Amino acid sequence: MQQGSSHTSRTAAPHRVVVIVDENSNPFELGCATEVFGLRRPELGRDLYDFRLCSPQPRTPMRDGFFTLTAVAGLEAAETADTLIVPNRPDVDAPRRPAVLEAVRRAHARGARLVGFCSGAFTLAEAGVLDGRRATAHWQWADAFRARFPAVRLEPDVLFVDDGDILTAAGSAAALDLGLHIVRRDHGAEVANSVSRRLVFAAHRDGGQRQFVERPVPDVPDESLAPVLAWAQQRLDRPLTVAGLAARAAVSPATLHRRFRAQLGTTPLAWLTAERLTLACRLIELGETRLEVVARRSGLGTAANLRAVMRRGTGLTPLAYRRRFGPAAP
CATH class of the missing domain: 3.40.50.880 (Class I glutamine amidotransferase (GATase) domain)
Known part of the structure; x- marks a missing residue:
């Protein structure tokens, strides 16, 4: 973005x-x-x-x-x-x-x-x-x-x-x-x-996602990513890896990657980063001023990584984002 x-x-x-x-x-x-x-x-x-x-x-x-x-x-x-x-x-x-x-x-x-x-x-x-x-x-x-x-x-x-x-x-x-x-x-x-x-629409689909993704009618068992996505969204502050997501979905990392491409038009890592960026932005908007806390709670790790991801994703530093969208903004 x-x-x-x-x-x-x-x-x-x-x-x-x-x-x-x-x-x-x-x-x-x-x-x-x-x-x-x-x-x-x-x-x-x-x-x-x-x-x-x-x-x-x-x-x-x-x-x-x-x-x-x-x-x-x-x-x-x-x-x-x-x-x-x-x-x-x-x-x-x-x-x-x-x-x-x-x-x-x-x-x-x-x-x-x-x-x-x-x-x-x-x-x-x-x-x-x-x-x-x-x-x-x-x-x-x-x-x-x-x-x-x-x-x-x-x-x-x-x-x-x-x-x-x-x-x-x-x-x-x-x-x-x-x-x-x-x-x-x-x-x-x-x-x-x-x-x-x-x-009642998805809050964020990144612009770089593909226009057309294959959505075949799933065989039994259902291959929807919804359960693993919901599980991951509740644990963004914890270490999450593609291998861990694949294990949660009971598939290989290669299979998980194919399902992300087919159902979401993106990769597991790109999806995780986008979710963590959105959470970090919301934490700043709700008043959290400590970058280390925002980085930890959003799963982005360090303040330096938070700065890099926010600048790449929003074009703003965390300080500039807080000035524009935080609760103390005019």
Whole structure:
């Protein structure tokens, strides 16, 4: 999880997220944006975002004519966005409206954060803001994307890419992963965990995980990793090794590695590190100031290793993370 510059201040007005909806946009990704950024959060005691929809036309037919969107702001609302989510649609060959592309360029020029869900990467690339940048898109459009936009550094087999001020998600469900990643980046792990609980969705799937993982119907006995994952999550403060996880699952380390790749799209060691990082972040947010205690309770061992893992995973030192997300933050 790469963490860029702060886009949210607890002393300022809520960060404004604006979604551009254009003709034939996908309803699912619009729903994901609304669920993550648009709902009120009384359980948190504050609103995380000021959420707006806008469209270049008064009536916007959604994908395949499922319904028509009306009574939203005009495209001028994009001019006030701190984060602008660009439109996507299944017809990736049809050119985007010039007015939409120009709105994306202006937002980028003034420093707004840009987000593309699924085929939204095509909108960003067509606007010219992705040249030389990292991005992802749905695997089925990877060849078409590369052919049209060779200057973009496409990563076709990941869930999402955080390239600082431009973020892209690969497909429909990955929009939720990226949305929660943005919440975590803006408000910390504890708030993101609260949002994920309300969504009844996994709190953290790392962006580098594979888009498509094999999930065969298991033979008896069930080969689900759920029992060993739950067991490990309750013991993150203890020494845990791949061999130990394999023994708990009653399989060889090689078999455990294959099951992690097939079911989670990652490795056992990468999963353990991500879980420990999330726990460390939550401990800091809840007020623990002693780095040695955070390192020990999260299983990261030493303060030096905690610093290295946090900087690699969040882009922040533990001190900077506490200043931004800890209980003493403004």
